[in-house]
Amino acid sequence: MNTLIDLGGGFASALEPVSLAFALLGVLLGTVVGVLPGIGPISAIAILIPVSFGMEPVHGLILLCGIYYGSMYGGSITATLIKTPGEVASAVTAIEGYEMARQGRGKAALATAAIGSFLAGTLAIIGLTFLSPVLVQLASVFGATEYFLLMATALLLASTMSAGSRTKALISIFIGLAVGLVGLDFQTGLPRQTFGIDLLSDGIDFTIFAMALFAIPEAIRNLALGRGAKETIQSFGEDKWMTKQDWQRSAGPWARGSVLGFIIGVLPGVGPSLASFMSYIMEKRVSKRKDEFGHGAIEGVAGPEAANNAGVGGAMIPLFSLGIPGSATTALLLFVFTMYGLQPGPLIFREETGLIWTIIASMYIGNVALIILNLPLVGVFVKLLKMPKEILFSAILVLVVIGAYAIEFSLFGLMMLGIFGVIGYLMEKGGIPLAPAILALVLVPLLEDNFRRMLQISGGSFAPLVTRPVSLSIIILMVLGIVGPVVFRWWVSRRKLLADVTVS
Amino acid sequence: MSTHRADLFTGCAVAVIGAVYYIATFSIQETANIVTPRTFPAIVGIALIVLGLFLAGQAIFRHRKNTLAEVGAGSSGSAEVRGDVQRSAASVRESSDSDDADGGVGGVVLEAPPEAPARKIVFQFVLFFIYLAILIPVGFLLSTAAFLMGLTSIYAPDKWIRNLIFSVAFAVVIYVAFVYGLAVYLPVGILG
Amino acid sequence: MRSTTITRTRRATSASEGPRLNRRNRAVAVGAALATVALVATACGNKAQPPGEGGDYPKGPVTVTAPAEPGSGWDTTARAMTEALQKDDIVTSPLPVQNKPGGTGCSWITSMMQQEKGKDDQIAITSLASQTMKARGLCEYGPQDTTLIATLYVEDFMVVTPEDGDFKDLDALVKALKDDPQKVTVAAAGDDTLPFALFAKEAGIDPADINFVNYDGGGEQTTAMLNGDAKVAIAGMSEFRSVLEAGDITPLVTFAEKPLAAPFDDVPTAKDAGYDVTLGNWRGVFGPAEMPDEAVDYWAKALEDMSKSDTWQDTLEKNQWASEFSTGDDAQTYVDEAAKTVEEGVKETDLGNSK
Structure with missing residues (x-):
């Protein structure tokens, strides 16, 4: 019960009018920054770090948390409306969200994203409050072997993300892996696959890759169609709010996404991006409307958006308890916490009660501010799509270019954007889905590092895969998950066949 | 372009990219580690070659099967249509490609965007x-x-x-x- | 609230416009530019800008570069340093922090030696890692070749093991390493393998036999020890501070020159234990090649003032960094010496890099 008292104390300091004002300001700034391509949560937080040092710790933390949440949501807005994901976690949203927007259901998509984020964020904070000590154990049974297996499973599952040929989905995954391996090897610092071009040694930026693959082919294709062709974005005259059916269809994904996202988020280094992809895959598997996926299924927005926000909450557990930042953004937050005198570690919940509960309370308030601010704005954002097609898509191209420029500040970065734009177009043309490549690009460092660690530890033997209890259970689950449905289908069809035979 | 020819072309292109990628791995400096910096890129290169060839092979195989079926049936009906039917029958998961513009699978499915020249x-x-x-x-x-x-x-x-x-x-x-x-x-x- | 932000921003821009905008091809990292805004925003609240004319340096903003990602070691050093410089009004011109990751710092050190040559509005953070890059032949320049301004602090390397692990003390570790080095997995981040390899060599074990497993920072290393993937780990001691205090892991040896401060004063130094290895991960500040003397002197003085300030002392303590402040020839000597150790280490231990 002490937890509740401490949390109450945290809220008391976070709920003063000034704090609330900072929360709203943070969310607003974050949303604006998140909407602009190329400027994600990292830059936003980096800007405001010096400002926040001049403020009371509570206010500084509230401001930064607000910005973090706001920019995450801002990324989903552009992913949904113009198929331009600003960061990893919202890449999945671009798949179904954009399709929904094309069908005039943009409002519903943005609303389900906002509500899902809010619910999941809330659940994750409750989880963080009460389950930290238990869940931190999870991090300590997950070794290199388990991580490798988890990543491999995720990629394997990613081949079922899109409709169409499995071979093509696998090709997409390997293209993503191939691109992700370009640059300096993390372990030895040696250059790889740079084709002698020095500028490639830093690898290919995720945001440039995702923007190029998603946004550019879409914009170019629409512009090339010219007038007279059928409008691809429909009239938004009666863009509807979430219907009763939308609510019913979103509820399950919100709940599943929250739980899944939270658990995946706890694993250090994996974080929210994998959570949103996995949630999409899961929703597609459990859905009764599989064929709607890829054509604007609301589950494909609700689940991943919930999962990525829950993942952010989950990622705070290893951050607070072990001092392990799961991503560049959390690393930056960790630095801020340290500067405020917070020393993350197993003792944090015992020794630093005042500050830590303030942080948790401010995360909560950032979350509330997000939904208060953004739900009314959904309608405004959607109006943007009413612009004439040629204006909308040429403006998107310009924004994407600025985004790429703000990341690299060089002709090289701009050319990468153009080249991957062409590659994205050709992939789509060849029927190769784009999303698996993006997931693969994100996961390749985790996959490779842990594979190398596993073999380094075992001296080159693959035995740990089956001798470690946790990894063995993952393998068994994987086999059941993949072989199970096949066997079941075979059994069902056999019975049907038998029945037919009997009848005739 | 018919589906099988598009797949044949895509498959070959992927295989070529894989080959180039694989050749590029030879310039990675070798180290004494168990898994060297070259291991993963090499696996990825080979996988791209294999998958590309597989896709191309699949296309050829299906095309041949369609042609045979056509001859067997002796009809002059469109081989394309039949090909597509068999394609979807061949694999349970496989639904027709999005650029076939046959959005008739689900209820609210929007028509795929028309192709620009x-x-x-x-x-x-x-x-x-x-x-x-x-x-x-x-x-x-x-x-x-x-x-x-x-x-x-x-x-x-x-x-x-x-x-x-x-x-x-x-x-x-x-x-x-x-x-x-x-x-x-x-x-x-x-x-x- | 919102309008305030906008006015602040405007002012910030006009302040930094001068030297920057006419160099059109120069890349200005977004973080840097954005940080200018923020820094000026804090700065203009309580004091006036330095006069723009006359002989006094600096005339405009001076960019502080962290040649790595936000949140990295170099980045935190850069941010903590500018914070201390500005908070106590030691430097009143804006100090935007920019991130220029690339080739473990090599890209930026090369720029400072070539493109930025002779300029006075650029300083950057560097450390031992850049020396290893040079020693391994992966970078043309090392910190010792630059206009070194100061060394700031050092993070002493420490070898740690889980509390209930296999090794009670250093002797147990050495014995296990001699028996079967393959079984003693050592978690290390990148080039942190170097001091351990040197130590192994001193103990009569072939460094090439050590089973190093690569991890990214203390958090990952700690998890790896707790889940049994790694038997021991080596890193700068601040990486392990919180888990050390909690008692989940214990220190075996440090490569510091003198015994550590309490509560780690009973941790043996390698030297005392009979292994002659002394190496710490120092962090320092450098300027462009041929930086004007006026600027070098200004920064040496400013950093010296900063090193004595309460803000900086507080930062050192919070982050568990050991002060190692020196400027001018002292700094150069310190860095040259470290370079020698690194070169020797890289040559003899091969750093898992044999062909």
């Missing part, structure tokens, strides 16, 4: 690359206004006044917002 696509990409190339030397304001004016005028030449206003205004607003609002310095170019 390749010539126009190439032209749009060329314009885009010109914009990327001149952005830094010419500067953001001029190049962006020109790029926007170009795109919108090709699309809707009759509305040139609106296009001009939009192109200039958008470039200026974005420039001001980024440079003065966010202190992200966009290239000034010849205006500087």
Whole structure:
């Protein structure tokens, strides 16, 4: 019960009018920054770090948390409306969200994203409050072997993300892996696959890759169609709010996404991006409307958006308890916490009660501010799509270019954007889905590092895969998950066949 | 282009990319580790070759099967249609490709976007690359206004006044917002 | 609230406009530019800008570069340093922090030696890692070749093991390493393997036999020890501070020159234990090649003032960094010496890099 008292104390300091004002300001700034391509949560937080040092710790933390949440949501807005994901976690949203927007259901998509984020964020904070000590154990049974297996499973599952040929989905995954391996090897610092071009040694930026693959082919294709062709974005005259059916269809994904996202988020280094992809895959598997996926299924927005926000909450557990930042953004937050005198570690919940509960309370308030601010704005954002097609898509191209420029500040970065734009177009043309490549690009460092660690530890033997209890259970689950449905289908069809035979 | 020919082409292209990628791994410095920095890129290169060839092989195999079926049936009906039917029958998961424009699978499915002529696509990409190339030397304001004016005028030449206003205004607003609002310095170019 | 932000921003821009905008091809990282805004925003609240004319340096903003990602070691050093410089009004011109990751710092050090040559509005953070890059032949320049301004602090390397692990003390570790080095997995981040390899060599074990497993920072290393993937780990001691205090892991040896401060004063130094290895991960500040003397002197003085300030002392303590402040020839000597150790280490231990 002490937890509740401490949390109450945290809220008391976070709920003063000034704090609330900072929360709203943070969310607003974050949303604006998140909407602009190329400027994600990292830059936003980096800007405001010096400002926040001049403020009371509570206010500084509230401001930064607000910005973090706001920019995450801002990324989903552009992913949904113009198929331009600003960061990893919202890449999945671009798949179904954009399709929904094309069908005039943009409002519903943005609303389900906002509500899902809010619910999941809330659940994750409750989880963080009460389950930290238990869940931190999870991090300590997950070794290199388990991580490798988890990543491999995720990629394997990613081949079922899109409709169409499995071979093509696998090709997409390997293209993503191939691109992700370009640059300096993390372990030895040696250059790889740079084709002698020095500028490639830093690898290919995720945001440039995702923007190029998603946004550019879409914009170019629409512009090339010219007038007279059928409008691809429909009239938004009666863009509807979430219907009763939308609510019913979103509820399950919100709940599943929250739980899944939270658990995946706890694993250090994996974080929210994998959570949103996995949630999409899961929703597609459990859905009764599989064929709607890829054509604007609301589950494909609700689940991943919930999962990525829950993942952010989950990622705070290893951050607070072990001092392990799961991503560049959390690393930056960790630095801020340290500067405020917070020393993350197993003792944090015992020794630093005042500050830590303030942080948790401010995360909560950032979350509330997000939904208060953004739900009314959904309608405004959607109006943007009413612009004439040629204006909308040429403006998107310009924004994407600025985004790429703000990341690299060089002709090289701009050319990468153009080249991957062409590659994205050709992939789509060849029927190769784009999303698996993006997931693969994100996961390749985790996959490779842990594979190398596993073999380094075992001296080159693959035995740990089956001798470690946790990894063995993952393998068994994987086999059941993949072989199970096949066997079941075979059994069902056999019975049907038998029945037919009997009848005739 | 028919599906099998498109797949044949895609498969071969992927295999070639895989081969180039694999050859590039030979220039990675070897180390004494158990898994060297070369291991993963090499696996990826080989996998791309294999998958590409598999896709191409699949296409050839299906094409042959379709042709055989056609001969066997002795009908002059479209082999394409039949091919597609068999394709979907061949694999439970496989639904027809999105560019087949047969969105009739689900209830609310929107029709897939119609295909633009390749010539126009190439032209749009060329314009885009010109914009990327001149952005830094010419500067953001001029190049962006020109790029926007170009795109919108090709699309809707009759509305040139609106296009001009939009192109200039958008470039200026974005420039001001980024440079003065966010202190992200966009290239000034010849205006500087 | 919102309007305040906008006015602040405007002022920030005009302040930094001068030297920056006419160099059109120069890349200015977004973080840097954005940070200018923020820094000026804090700065203009309580004091005036330095006069723009006369002989006094600096005339405009001076960019502080962290040649790595935000949140990295170099980045935190850069941010903590500018914070201390500005908070106590030691430097009143804006100090935007920019991130220029690339080739473990090599890209930026090369720029400072070539493109930025002779300039006075650039300083950057560097450390031992850049020396290893040079020693391995992966970078043309090392910190010792630059206009070194100061060394700031050092993070002493420490070898740690889980509390209930296999090794009670250093002797147990050495014995296990001699028996079967393959079984003793050592978690290390990148080039942190170097001091351990040197130590192994001193103990009569072939460094090439050590089973190093690569991890990214203390958090990952700690998890790896707790889940049994790694038997011991080596890193700068601040990486392990919180888990050390909690008692989940224990220190075996440090490569510091003198015994550590309490509560780690009973941790043996390698030297005392009979292994002659002394190496710490120092962090320092450098300027462009041929930086004007006026600027070098200014920064040496400013950093010296900063090193004595309460803010900086507080930062050192919070982050568990040991002060190692020196400027001018002292700094150069310190860095040259470290370079020698690194070169020797890289040559003899091969750093898992044999062909």
